[in-house]
Amino acid sequence: MSKLTDLIRSAIEPIITKRGDELVDLEYVKEKGQNYLRIYVDQEPNGIDIAEIADLSELVGEKLDGMEPDPLPDPYVLELSSPGIERPIKNAKDWQKAVGEYIHVGLYQKIAGEKVFEGTLQAIDDEAIELLVKVKTRQKVLTIPRKLIANARFAIEF
Known part of the structure:
Protein backbone atom coordinates (compact mmCIF):
# COMPACT_ATOMS: atom_id res chain seq x y z
CA MET A 1 0.00 0.00 0.00
CA SER A 2 2.97 2.34 0.43
CA LYS A 3 3.39 2.75 -3.36
CA LEU A 4 -0.20 3.98 -3.57
CA THR A 5 0.12 6.38 -0.65
CA ASP A 6 3.47 7.62 -1.98
CA LEU A 7 1.84 8.31 -5.38
CA ILE A 8 -1.05 10.16 -3.77
CA ARG A 9 1.27 12.08 -1.45
CA SER A 10 3.41 13.28 -4.39
CA ALA A 11 0.28 14.39 -6.25
CA ILE A 12 -1.41 16.32 -3.45
CA GLU A 13 1.43 17.63 -1.28
CA PRO A 14 2.25 20.53 -3.67
CA ILE A 15 -1.39 21.67 -3.50
CA ILE A 16 -1.33 21.59 0.29
CA THR A 17 2.06 23.28 0.79
CA LYS A 18 1.28 25.97 -1.80
CA ARG A 19 -1.49 27.16 0.51
CA GLY A 20 0.89 27.29 3.49
CA ASP A 21 -0.47 24.11 5.03
CA GLU A 22 1.33 20.93 6.07
CA LEU A 23 0.51 17.37 5.02
CA VAL A 24 0.86 15.53 8.33
CA ASP A 25 -0.16 12.04 7.28
CA LEU A 26 -2.34 10.05 4.92
CA GLU A 27 -3.74 6.57 4.97
CA TYR A 28 -5.77 4.40 2.64
CA VAL A 29 -7.73 1.82 4.61
CA LYS A 30 -10.68 -0.50 4.24
CA GLU A 31 -13.16 -0.52 7.11
CA LYS A 32 -16.42 -2.46 7.14
CA GLY A 33 -16.28 -2.96 3.37
CA GLN A 34 -15.68 0.74 2.59
CA ASN A 35 -12.39 2.28 1.37
CA TYR A 36 -11.25 5.50 3.03
CA LEU A 37 -8.54 7.91 1.98
CA ARG A 38 -7.77 9.92 5.10
CA ILE A 39 -5.58 12.97 4.78
CA TYR A 40 -4.45 14.87 7.86
CA VAL A 41 -3.39 18.48 7.39
CA ASP A 42 -2.30 21.23 9.75
CA GLN A 43 -1.26 24.86 9.70
CA GLU A 44 1.27 26.69 11.85
CA PRO A 45 1.14 28.27 14.35
CA ASN A 46 -2.46 27.92 15.54
CA GLY A 47 -3.82 24.93 13.65
CA ILE A 48 -6.07 24.63 10.64
CA ASP A 49 -9.67 25.81 10.52
CA ILE A 50 -12.71 24.15 8.98
CA ALA A 51 -12.89 26.60 6.05
CA GLU A 52 -9.33 25.78 5.00
CA ILE A 53 -10.06 22.06 5.32
CA ALA A 54 -13.14 22.44 3.12
CA ASP A 55 -11.16 24.35 0.48
CA LEU A 56 -8.36 21.79 0.53
CA SER A 57 -10.85 18.92 0.31
CA GLU A 58 -12.27 20.35 -2.90
CA LEU A 59 -8.83 20.96 -4.44
CA VAL A 60 -7.48 17.54 -3.44
CA GLY A 61 -10.65 15.81 -4.68
CA GLU A 62 -10.33 17.54 -8.06
CA LYS A 63 -6.67 16.55 -8.32
CA LEU A 64 -7.38 12.90 -7.49
CA ASP A 65 -10.36 12.75 -9.88
CA GLY A 66 -8.20 14.10 -12.71
CA MET A 67 -5.31 11.68 -12.33
CA GLU A 68 -4.68 9.23 -15.19
CA PRO A 69 -4.52 6.39 -14.66
CA ASP A 70 -6.86 6.55 -11.67
CA PRO A 71 -4.77 5.54 -8.63
CA LEU A 72 -7.97 4.67 -6.74
CA PRO A 73 -10.25 2.81 -9.19
CA ASP A 74 -12.49 1.42 -6.42
CA PRO A 75 -15.05 3.71 -4.74
CA TYR A 76 -13.67 5.46 -1.66
CA VAL A 77 -14.53 8.15 0.86
CA LEU A 78 -12.16 11.13 0.97
CA GLU A 79 -11.68 12.51 4.48
CA LEU A 80 -9.57 15.60 5.15
CA SER A 81 -9.12 16.68 8.74
CA SER A 82 -6.83 18.14 11.32
CA PRO A 83 -4.61 15.60 13.07
CA GLY A 84 -6.13 16.84 16.31
CA ILE A 85 -4.60 17.17 19.73
CA GLU A 86 -3.16 13.66 19.53
CA ARG A 87 -1.21 14.40 16.37
CA PRO A 88 1.02 11.57 15.16
CA ILE A 89 4.79 11.96 15.39
CA LYS A 90 6.14 10.72 12.07
CA ASN A 91 9.24 12.58 10.93
Whole structure:
Protein backbone atom coordinates (compact mmCIF):
# COMPACT_ATOMS: atom_id res chain seq x y z
CA MET A 1 0.00 0.00 0.00
CA SER A 2 2.97 2.34 0.43
CA LYS A 3 3.39 2.75 -3.36
CA LEU A 4 -0.20 3.98 -3.57
CA THR A 5 0.12 6.38 -0.65
CA ASP A 6 3.47 7.62 -1.98
CA LEU A 7 1.84 8.31 -5.38
CA ILE A 8 -1.05 10.16 -3.77
CA ARG A 9 1.27 12.08 -1.45
CA SER A 10 3.41 13.28 -4.39
CA ALA A 11 0.28 14.39 -6.25
CA ILE A 12 -1.41 16.32 -3.45
CA GLU A 13 1.43 17.63 -1.28
CA PRO A 14 2.25 20.53 -3.67
CA ILE A 15 -1.39 21.67 -3.50
CA ILE A 16 -1.33 21.59 0.29
CA THR A 17 2.06 23.28 0.79
CA LYS A 18 1.28 25.97 -1.80
CA ARG A 19 -1.49 27.16 0.51
CA GLY A 20 0.89 27.29 3.49
CA ASP A 21 -0.47 24.11 5.03
CA GLU A 22 1.33 20.93 6.07
CA LEU A 23 0.51 17.37 5.02
CA VAL A 24 0.86 15.53 8.33
CA ASP A 25 -0.16 12.04 7.28
CA LEU A 26 -2.34 10.05 4.92
CA GLU A 27 -3.74 6.57 4.97
CA TYR A 28 -5.77 4.40 2.64
CA VAL A 29 -7.73 1.82 4.61
CA LYS A 30 -10.68 -0.50 4.24
CA GLU A 31 -13.16 -0.52 7.11
CA LYS A 32 -16.42 -2.46 7.14
CA GLY A 33 -16.28 -2.96 3.37
CA GLN A 34 -15.68 0.74 2.59
CA ASN A 35 -12.39 2.28 1.37
CA TYR A 36 -11.25 5.50 3.03
CA LEU A 37 -8.54 7.91 1.98
CA ARG A 38 -7.77 9.92 5.10
CA ILE A 39 -5.58 12.97 4.78
CA TYR A 40 -4.45 14.87 7.86
CA VAL A 41 -3.39 18.48 7.39
CA ASP A 42 -2.30 21.23 9.75
CA GLN A 43 -1.26 24.86 9.70
CA GLU A 44 1.27 26.69 11.85
CA PRO A 45 1.14 28.27 14.35
CA ASN A 46 -2.46 27.92 15.54
CA GLY A 47 -3.82 24.93 13.65
CA ILE A 48 -6.07 24.63 10.64
CA ASP A 49 -9.67 25.81 10.52
CA ILE A 50 -12.71 24.15 8.98
CA ALA A 51 -12.89 26.60 6.05
CA GLU A 52 -9.33 25.78 5.00
CA ILE A 53 -10.06 22.06 5.32
CA ALA A 54 -13.14 22.44 3.12
CA ASP A 55 -11.16 24.35 0.48
CA LEU A 56 -8.36 21.79 0.53
CA SER A 57 -10.85 18.92 0.31
CA GLU A 58 -12.27 20.35 -2.90
CA LEU A 59 -8.83 20.96 -4.44
CA VAL A 60 -7.48 17.54 -3.44
CA GLY A 61 -10.65 15.81 -4.68
CA GLU A 62 -10.33 17.54 -8.06
CA LYS A 63 -6.67 16.55 -8.32
CA LEU A 64 -7.38 12.90 -7.49
CA ASP A 65 -10.36 12.75 -9.88
CA GLY A 66 -8.20 14.10 -12.71
CA MET A 67 -5.31 11.68 -12.33
CA GLU A 68 -4.68 9.23 -15.19
CA PRO A 69 -4.52 6.39 -14.66
CA ASP A 70 -6.86 6.55 -11.67
CA PRO A 71 -4.77 5.54 -8.63
CA LEU A 72 -7.97 4.67 -6.74
CA PRO A 73 -10.25 2.81 -9.19
CA ASP A 74 -12.49 1.42 -6.42
CA PRO A 75 -15.05 3.71 -4.74
CA TYR A 76 -13.67 5.46 -1.66
CA VAL A 77 -14.53 8.15 0.86
CA LEU A 78 -12.16 11.13 0.97
CA GLU A 79 -11.68 12.51 4.48
CA LEU A 80 -9.57 15.60 5.15
CA SER A 81 -9.12 16.68 8.74
CA SER A 82 -6.83 18.14 11.32
CA PRO A 83 -4.61 15.60 13.07
CA GLY A 84 -6.13 16.84 16.31
CA ILE A 85 -4.60 17.17 19.73
CA GLU A 86 -3.16 13.66 19.53
CA ARG A 87 -1.21 14.40 16.37
CA PRO A 88 1.02 11.57 15.16
CA ILE A 89 4.79 11.96 15.39
CA LYS A 90 6.14 10.72 12.07
CA ASN A 91 9.24 12.58 10.93
CA ALA A 92 12.27 14.46 12.27
CA LYS A 93 10.42 17.78 12.32
CA ASP A 94 7.59 16.23 14.37
CA TRP A 95 10.08 14.73 16.83
CA GLN A 96 11.79 18.09 17.31
CA LYS A 97 8.41 19.75 17.97
CA ALA A 98 7.67 17.05 20.54
CA VAL A 99 10.71 17.73 22.76
CA GLY A 100 9.36 18.96 26.08
CA GLU A 101 5.85 17.70 25.27
CA TYR A 102 3.82 14.85 26.74
CA ILE A 103 3.66 11.96 24.24
CA HIS A 104 2.40 8.40 23.83
CA VAL A 105 4.85 5.80 22.47
CA GLY A 106 3.95 2.29 21.26
CA LEU A 107 6.73 -0.26 20.84
CA TYR A 108 7.33 -3.33 18.69
CA GLN A 109 8.64 -5.23 21.70
CA LYS A 110 8.54 -4.80 25.45
CA ILE A 111 10.93 -2.71 27.51
CA ALA A 112 10.74 -3.19 31.29
CA GLY A 113 7.73 -5.44 30.69
CA GLU A 114 5.70 -2.80 28.80
CA LYS A 115 4.96 -2.01 25.14
CA VAL A 116 3.28 1.37 25.73
CA PHE A 117 4.64 4.42 27.55
CA GLU A 118 3.47 7.96 28.11
CA GLY A 119 5.66 10.74 29.38
CA THR A 120 7.48 13.95 28.58
CA LEU A 121 9.99 13.72 25.76
CA GLN A 122 13.26 14.97 27.21
CA ALA A 123 15.68 14.40 24.33
CA ILE A 124 16.05 12.70 20.99
CA ASP A 125 18.90 11.65 18.74
CA ASP A 126 19.33 9.27 15.81
CA GLU A 127 19.50 6.23 18.09
CA ALA A 128 17.07 6.78 20.97
CA ILE A 129 14.63 9.00 22.78
CA GLU A 130 14.62 9.88 26.46
CA LEU A 131 11.16 9.86 27.98
CA LEU A 132 10.39 11.10 31.50
CA VAL A 133 7.80 8.62 32.76
CA LYS A 134 5.98 8.28 36.06
CA VAL A 135 6.67 4.99 37.83
CA LYS A 136 4.39 4.60 40.86
CA THR A 137 5.10 7.74 42.91
CA ARG A 138 8.35 8.87 41.30
CA GLN A 139 9.62 9.93 37.90
CA LYS A 140 12.25 8.13 35.87
CA VAL A 141 13.97 8.84 32.53
CA LEU A 142 13.58 5.88 30.20
CA THR A 143 15.84 5.52 27.16
CA ILE A 144 13.96 3.94 24.25
CA PRO A 145 15.81 2.85 21.09
CA ARG A 146 14.14 4.46 18.06
CA LYS A 147 14.20 1.18 16.13
CA LEU A 148 11.75 -0.24 18.71
CA ILE A 149 9.18 2.57 18.28
CA ALA A 150 6.15 1.37 16.31
CA ASN A 151 4.18 4.61 16.67
CA ALA A 152 4.19 7.85 18.58
CA ARG A 153 1.76 10.70 19.03
CA PHE A 154 1.17 13.74 21.19
CA ALA A 155 -0.98 12.86 24.18
CA ILE A 156 -3.06 14.54 26.84
CA GLU A 157 -1.59 14.35 30.33
CA PHE A 158 -4.07 13.50 33.06
